[in-house]
Amino acid sequence: MKRILLPAGGAILATGLLAAGLAGTAQAQSDVASDPLAKTEAQAAETLDFWSKSNYAALKKAVAFNPDALEVKKIKSGGGYSSDTKPGSSAPIGEEKKAAVKTQNVNLPKTIGKVFFEWKDGNLYWCSGTSIQSQYRNLVATAGHCVYDIAGNDEVVSKWVFVPGYYQGKAPWGLYIGKQAFTHYDLDVYEDFDRDYAFVTVYNGIGGTLNKPKQVTKAEFDAYKGEKFAKDVEVSRDEFRKGRLDPKTAEYYWRQPGVPSEVVGPDYPGAEVSKKEVTKEVYDAAKVGKGTGFKFGEPVTEQVTKTEYDAYKGLGTKSEDKRGNYFITSYYVQEWFKPGTDKKFFRTDFFIVVHEVKDVGRLGDNVGGQGVAWNQPGGKYVRTFGYPAGPHPDGNKPYTGVTPKWCYGKTNKNVLQVPSRKVEEHQSFRCAVTAGYDGGPWLYKYSNAKRLGYVTGVTSLIVDTDGNSRYDTITSPHFDGETAAIYKAAAASWSGKLIP
Known part of the structure; x- marks a missing residue:
């Protein structure tokens, strides 16, 4: 892992006054940790090939990420949240030009989708995520544990991709391969879930016919x-x-x-019977019953013309009555055989x-991007989105993960503390969802008409607060001034395209 100190920008004068003014900024920037996901075109091509083979079979194979490390047993409430700097925000992109309307229906944002990756156990998983505002319209927000290894190996996950609008193996706006991940140094190094968020730059989307x-x-x-x-x-x-x-x-x-047919006994598995014509003498000597060479029914007598009668040279017998009628009698025995093949x-x-793929453009140009806000007070209404799929602790599984779900309500004014995950001040929200919802956005001031709002958090922990073996609450890190510095570093990072 690499801790990056970002330059403040511009020339720095060697004066005590300027140094004092930049002290707070430098401290925030030192919290930025950044790690490559697919830093070369070759690595990105390998990731694309992995997920796109056999009509996106790997995407369909992935399951909701639900590591044991996220199980929370002891939770307690703290005091109110104290911001570290003034509130701030970055406006959304891609606003739809619609008049505001009052409706009970919720228009799902185009920006949300699934984050897919391969974890250290070799299995394929997914979380939720969303496109957000950035200089190059190439940024995804999700939970930090959906990008970084949370088991202390100081690594990022493998084969990370974002698929907005994902539905049953389909990528309607393309597949976006992660290039660079940004998070807080404390999550990267110390697994501090107070910083369980990540911002990931992605290459231009890839669409078309694959494989x-x-x-x-x-x-x-x-x-x-x-x-x-x-x-x-x-x-x-x-x-x-x-x-x-x-x-x-x-x-x-x-x-x-x-393969020619083979004569066998009647008890041979799959044996079939046919009739074989024989002389009257052979027929009369044959036994009655079931077996090769046994009689096959009664003799068959057929009336024929005088010409046919005179020309007949077969195994049967010929006869003529007093009226001048002519007959041929045929005799058959059984022949049991194993059928051959033609x-x-x-x-x-x-x-x-072959890959008939094409560059479908930048993520933000295709689906828009949510705004980002930090140092917002608790007790505000938010709307959260994600793809729940995992079971409750009691085994009940109410969600499939096929389509996104949402929750709406006020965040708690008091912070939530989870000592086992080093959480001292998570924001929390009543929402009875399950694994797979983690990484999804918490949207403040969400416009149902524009389908846009401001991301003030991402789902981190999904917990059972009353001990009834049903999840009832989701939590998120507070987006504060340090988060803003990390977000701004990611939002200014270029990724580019994979296909000319």
């Missing part, structure tokens, strides 16, 4: 160095013959020999896997 099979010739297939596969297709006998006669395609056509004809087709 698309393209049929090619055998020569193109052999020369291709990327992902490829061959597929055998059953064809008709006529196509097989034509393909084998063409020197350009002859080697791609092949046949599977048939010949099959195949053609081998060759495919390479």
